[in-house]
Amino acid sequence: QVQLVESGGGVVQPGRSLRLSCAASQFPFSQYPIHWVRQAPGKGLEWVAVISSDGTSKYYADSVKGRFTISRDNSKNTLSLQMNSLRPDDTALYFCARDWGASHGLDVWGLGTTVTVS
């Protein structure tokens, strides 16, 4: 079935880096923008970044701008999030989600991968 699977989370010290991945399957990955959304423990959803279907346009939340980089490889159906200069407030469950185009509705979500900065 249509699926997104995140990986790469873990425990990392403040100031270090981590790279998350999101593998897509059973849909034409190259036709959809993809977002990263995170959720800190016990908190609401926070948007992180989005990349256009062809990878040419990228937008970031102010809280991660200059530290995180979103990228994609449409030949491998994968999305990445390079996270540098990590801070304790980056601790969260990170989801990747498909943007189906209707008002940026995110219609397919992965289960998430946990990042702990401590």
Place this chain on the structure above:
Amino acid sequence: QSVLTQPPSASGTPGQRVTISCSGSISNIGSNTVNWYQQVPGTAPKLLIYSDNQRPSGVPDRFSGSKSGTSASLAVSGLQSEDEADYHCAAWDDSLYALVFGTGTKVTVL
């Protein structure tokens, strides 16, 4: 930091109607359509309403969305125990050039 404001909680008994508000500004709700997500604790969010008032396939018609000016609302009629979850609104913000989420509302079925 959430840009869209929601009440932290809402509740009702089975069969009742519950309404959740989402307040924003001209640059987000006032200029773009609103989506709503349902999140059962421990699971990923699920798209519940898109483009202010449209339901994806499979979403019961007990769920409905509306918008007026810079505010939006989600109504759940005929409340059921399985509706107990967190609900989040979201919209694109033209000033921030970012997708903004609401603060989230926990719905409890009494």
